[in-house]
Amino acid sequence: MKPIKISEAVVRRLPIYLRYLNEMSASNNKTVSSQDLGEKLNLNPAQIRKDLAYFGEFGRKGVGYNVDFLIEKIRQILKLDKTLNVALVGTGNLGRALSNYNNYIKDNMKIVAVFDADESKRGTMINHLTVLPMTALEQTAEQLDISVGIITVPAQEAQNVADQLVAAGIHGILNFAPVVLKAPKDVRIHTADFTAELLSLAYYMDHNHSQDEGEM
Amino acid sequence: MKPIKISEAVVRRLPIYLRYLNEMSASNNKTVSSQDLGEKLNLNPAQIRKDLAYFGEFGRKGVGYNVDFLIEKIRQILKLDKTLNVALVGTGNLGRALSNYNNYIKDNMKIVAVFDADESKRGTMINHLTVLPMTALEQTAEQLDISVGIITVPAQEAQNVADQLVAAGIHGILNFAPVVLKAPKDVRIHTADFTAELLSLAYYMDHNHSQDEGEM
DNA sequence: TAGATTGTTAATCGATTAACAATC
């Protein structure tokens, strides 16, 4: 209907809303205001209302938002109402850690296959899944209807793996390797760049914070 | 000298520049232009020049930037020219994975202590470090001059851990728990929220991409 | 010199926030 372009910033906030709403629902809260959400999530209430309003009129004036209804709506928006199958490539420490988060992210994104280029890993079990060789990627991706790939290989191999994922028809990549990946523009790449997060954190340490710091 | 406020967006790009410059240096490239950097990092060259210009005149007109000089400068800006000591709290799969990245992030951020609330983990060795109980946090932080904490505990415990880190005098936190943490504003919190990254990725999957997608 | 590329200003674009009428 509305051909309004939704900005990335908005989309990135939706999972944050969802997460907190799930908590509220679990503790039997029925309604929530943008005010409440803003306080809990350190966001401006107006921003939250605006974000949600892009997708519909989900609230009631004078009342707020119905928690369970809003959960349902956000899940629909994010397409978490249907299961997305995920392939994980790279079975080092991080890959193994993530495959355990599988249950945690039970939000309908499910790791259904695990790959590793290292032949010696072949056949190893990781969280109920057998480690497959990269040569099996294309066929497995098709058979299991995999649409998302997670990359947890060393930086030098990441672009190569990304290329293989793209060749296997995958349209979304969550990249943990500390490198900027190239892909056709119909492939969406999100980078979980915690080394960059850590290094940028250093910038803010021990700063004398000029004159404008209002310590109490 | 210049009291110009540097935006977060700028600071977050610096480690990305640094990373690629290190690669260039390793392969013996002497100079680089904002054009080159932009192409490799998917960024606008003007943005890169502007980012760097906040901190000084690092380039030469008609020539570009000296790679090693720029590395040195960015390291100074990010304060990576002196070692920052880091405490890691939470020794689950992710915590163990990260402590192995330690050598990787040898950029002068060093995990010097590991903590876990679980008594049964106490005394276990992780990557040459003995797991300490949370009660040892405050004293250890002071003794080892720890300024940054990494949180890899379950979401329900994260805020509690953050409070303890703050109480121990830590001013920077890298949080891996999928929750929004509260802290005094002189404490800098970066969140490595890969579950949110993954869920927001779902939004972009299978989209019919309206009419404007130029598939070939 | 001619070509390349910076540093920087101005223009554009986009995102956040404030404000408030509508209304529950």
Added chain:
DNA sequence: TAGATTGTTAATCGATTAACAATC
């Protein structure tokens, strides 16, 4: 009704990009 809170417009703020003089 009075109080609360949404949805939305307008105002503000900030970040990105274009353009170009300076200059190597």
